Amino acid sequence: MSNHYHSIFCILPPHMLQEIIEHGTPMQRRMALKNLTIGAQVRGRRHDLTQFAKLQEEAAGGLNRTVFDAQHGSALPGRKVRGEGDPPVGDPAVEEAYDGAGITYQMYKEVYGRDSIDGRGMPLNSTVHYQKGYDNAFWNGEQMVYGDGDEDLPISERLFNRFSASLDIMAHELTHGVIQAEAGLVYRDEPGALNESMADVFGSLVKQRSLGQDARTADWIIGAGLLTSNVNGVGLRSMKAPGTAYDDPVLGKDPQPSHMADYKSLPYDNGGVHINSGIPNHAFYVAAYELGGRSWEKMGKIWYVALCDKLNRTSQFQAAADITLAVAGDLYGRGSLEQGAVAKGWQEVGIVAQDSGGGDGGSGGTPSELPGCLPMVKAIMRLRG
Amino acid sequence: MRIYFERSGGFMGLRLAGTVDTDGLPAEDADSLVEMVESADFFNLPAQLLPDTEGGDRFQYKLMVEDEARRHSIETDGSSVPASLWPLLRRLTILTRAGHGGFDTN
Numbered sequence: 001m002s003n004h005y006h007s008i009f010c011i012l013p014p015h016m017l018q019e020i021i022e023h024g025t026p027m028q029r030r031m032a033l034k035n036l037t038i039g040a041q042v043r044g045r046r047h048d049l050t051q052f053a054k055l056q057e058e059a060a061g062g063l064n065r066t067v068f069d070a071q072h073g074s075a076l077p078g079r080k081v082r083g084e085g086d087p088p089v090g091d092p093a094v095e096e097a098y099d100g101a102g103i104t105y106q107m108y109k110e111v112y113g114r115d116s117i118d119g120r121g122m123p124l125n126s127t128v129h130y131q132k133g134y135d136n137a138f139w140n141g142e143q144m145v146y147g148d149g150d151e152d153l154p155i156s157e158r159l160f161n162r163f164s165a166s167l168d169i170m171a172h173e174l175t176h177g178v179i180q181a182e183a184g185l186v187y188r189d190e191p192g193a194l195n196e197s198m199a200d201v202f203g204s205l206v207k208q209r210s211l212g213q214d215a216r217t218a219d220w221i222i223g224a225g226l227l228t229s230n231v232n233g234v235g236l237r238s239m240k241a242p243g244t245a246y247d248d249p250v251l252g253k254d255p256q257p258s259h260m261a262d263y264k265s266l267p268y269d270n271g272g273v274h275i276n277s278g279i280p281n282h283a284f285y286v287a288a289y290e291l292g293g294r295s296w297e298k299m300g301k302i303w304y305v306a307l308c309d310k311l312n313r314t315s316q317f318q319a320a321a322d323i324t325l326a327v328a329g330d331l332y333g334r335g336s337l338e339q340g341a342v343a344k345g346w347q348e349v350g351i352v353a354q355d356s357g358g359g360d361g362g363s364g365g366t367p368s369e370l371p372g373c374l375p376m377v378k379a380i381m382r383l384r385g
Numbered sequence: 386m387r388i389y390f391e392r393s394g395g396f397m398g399l400r401l402a403g404t405v406d407t408d409g410l411p412a413e414d415a416d417s418l419v420e421m422v423e424s425a426d427f428f429n430l431p432a433q434l435l436p437d438t439e440g441g442d443r444f445q446y447k448l449m450v451e452d453e454a455r456r457h458s459i460e461t462d463g464s465s466v467p468a469s470l471w472p473l474l475r476r477l478t479i480l481t482r483a484g485h486g487g488f489d490t491n
């Protein structure tokens with residue numbers, strides 16, 4: 001990672017910063033806002049300061065949930081059944097989607113200071129009862145969507161329960177939105193598997209936090225309770241032991257690897273994004289377990305900063321390893337227990353993480369939060385094509 | 386009528402694939418399958434029904450249908466599928482899961 005630009009303050013004209021604030025990614029917006037306020041302070045111009053206050057107000061946002069009912073059809077978002085602050089409507093799927101979005105929002109807000117999916121209070125829309133026999137949940141680029149499992153089959157043949165029944169699955173879907181707004185990891189091959197892993201990591205952290213579990217008491221299962229009693233399995237994935245979540249005559253055996261040596265380049269699933277995510281998932285688990293305590297606090301923070309400020313669209317596993325190691329060094333010090341745990345996590349899955357972010361005297365701050373010229377200029381060039 | 390069906394991706398990333406031959410089905414099931422192909426206007430669907438938005442965890446479907454006179458394939462991730470195609474996709478999912486193929490078991 002090249003962090004060499006962070007020590008230089010950069011004062012760009014307000015109209016350029018405005019352009020970034022309106023059209024840039026959340027990370028670019030944060031940097032632009034910071035630049036704008038510093039610039040305004042330097043110049044002491046009242047107009048700029050007023051404009052800054054206005055932008056800050058716009059950015060206030062807040063929790064704003066809506067749950068829709070597709071009524072077993074395929075049209076999205078469907079009929080609105082519950083809005084923010086409305087009382088329960090007596091449909092478990094609606095209540096789950098509403099509460100799940102709220103619990104996930106609270107973790108991002110209270111632990112990472114993030115206001116919703118885009119960092120600016122984006123409304124959280126969820127649709128339940130999507131189609132008939134839809135054994136899946138997905139993020140469509142704008143909202144969360146949940147099917148009811150295979151409710152259209154006789155009970156003895158059902159493999160899946162409704163997908164909103166699992167808090168970590170709902171948090172996983174919402175996190176796909178956060179990833180899209182931040183690193184934007186391309187949904188294919190290694191970047192795609194990293195995308196999937198990030199969604200699992202924060203999905204699991206939301207669940208662990210809601211249950212008050214630490215790294216050693218959590219089960220690290222994704223989608224526990226999603227499989228019916230007809231299936232031999234404990235959930236859809238295991239971060240603790242990828243490849244062991246189920247082993248069943250109909251579903252087959254959980255295909256997730258937990259080591260680079262077993263990476264599978266597959267001709268489906270976008271190259272195996274839901275399969276190879278087992279590798280970075282396990283790295284996070286090992287790192288969190290090694291450090292102990294509440295995983296959303298330190299290890300989650302390291303992964304969060306990496307996702308928002310360091311990873312990019314095409315990052316691979318090695319980059320994720322190097323970046324999380326560097327972020328751990330930036331946040332908690334080089335040679336810290338936290339950094340050691342991150343190194344161990346990646347090592348366990350066959351990746352040697354290299355800390356390229358050292359040598360800045362270990363100020364303890366997050367360099368990427370300091371405004372600099374290069375990212376601003378890049379953003380403007382990108383926006384102007 | 387012969388149908389090759391494949392569904393992959395989704396939250397679990399599993400591949401479910403198989404071939405259904407209406408000759409091997411009870412007459413009633415065969416008729417209803419042919420009817421679903423017709424009401425979906427399958428042979429006139431574009432070969433690629435591509436995503437209209439970014440996203441995650443969608444299913445990806447591949448279908449090839451052939452009878453004496455025609456043969457057509459489509460590929461879709463479900464985001465721009467006509468509502469009339471969904472019943473066929475669901476029926477094929479159930480059939481391939483129950484003996485006419487299955488999940489990859491590695």
Ligand SMILES: [Zn+2]
Pocket residue numbers: 172176196199396441442
């Ligand atoms: Zn996902």
